Every structure is written in C-alpha cells, then in structure tokens.
Amino acid sequence: MESKSGEKVVLEVMESMLKAGLRNVREQLSSMGRDEAESPRRERKSNTKIVADLLRDAGHPLHIDEIIRLAGETRGVELHRESIVSALSKKVLEGKVFRRTGRNEFSLLEWEAR
Numbered sequence: 001m002e003s004k005s006g007e008k009v010v011l012e013v014m015e016s017m018l019k020a021g022l023r024n025v026r027e028q029l030s031s032m033g034r035d036e037a038e039s040p041r042r043e044r045k046s047n048t049k050i051v052a053d054l055l056r057d058a059g060h061p062l063h064i065d066e067i068i069r070l071a072g073e074t075r076g077v078e079l080h081r082e083s084i085v086s087a088l089s090k091k092v093l094e095g096k097v098f099r100r101t102g103r104n105e106f107s108l109l110e111w112e113a114r
Contacts, residue, residue, distance in 0.1 A: 048087050050075055052097055052108060061107035064088075 045053075054070050055062060062070070064085055071077045088106050091098045101107045 047071075047077070047079055047084055048091060048097065050077055050079075051084065051088065051106070055106065055108050061101040061105050063102075064104040064106070067106070 050071055051067055054067055054074070057074075058070075064081060068079045068081060068084070071079045085104060088098050089100070092100050092106075095109070097109055098106050099109050099112070
C-alpha cells in the first residue's frame with residue numbers, strides 16, 4: 001500500500017515540475033516575440049462537427065453505427081452511442097445542422113436545398 005502512495009507522490013511532483021517547465025518555456029518564447037496565437041495547439045472539433053464532416057464526406061445519410069465506425073477509423077475519435085445520438089437528436093429538434101432520415105439515421109439540413 002505504502003509504495004502505491006509513494007509512487008503517486010512522485011508522479012504528482014513530476015507533473016508539477018513539468019507544468020512549471022512548460023510554463024517557463026512559454027514565457028521565454030513569448031518574451032522572444034511569439035504570442036499565444038502562434039502557440040502550437042491542436043484545434044479540437046466537437047463531436048457534432050465531426051459527424052457533420054463525416055456526413056459531408058459520405059455524401060448521403062448515415063446510420064449511427066456507421067457514423068461511430070467511421071469516426072474511429074478516419075478521425076481516431078471514439079464516439080459514445082448514447083451521447084452522440086442525444087446530441088444529434090437535440091440538434092434535429094432545434095432545427096440546426098442535422099435531419100433525422102430514419103431510425104438512428106441522420107443527414108445534413110444543408111442537403112435540403114439540393
């Protein structure tokens with residue numbers, strides 16, 4: 001038991017040191033003329049934006065199982081079925097972005113104009 005708590009303390013100290021080091025590096029870069037806007041940060045997309053991109057790529061409505069599979073295979077993102085169905089259903093009810101074309105099948109509202 002004691003070794004587990006000792007390991008945890010060591011890891012927490014290392015984490016604090018690394019955070020402080022990263023903060024120091026960022027301060028140094030900032031003082032050399034690089035602002036936060038230039039900071040290399042990966043832009044994270046929301047799950048609903050990922051689904052919209054997948055639908056655009058497919059060009060036709062997709063069942064939620066296919067959406068989940070494609071998100072994992074092409075985007076490396078794990079979508080949780082209940083959460084994403086809930087989020088998409090909410091957008092459908094709000095009349096935003098998505099349209100339900102069948103049981104757990106979704107398309108994009110922008111396709112309505114075609």
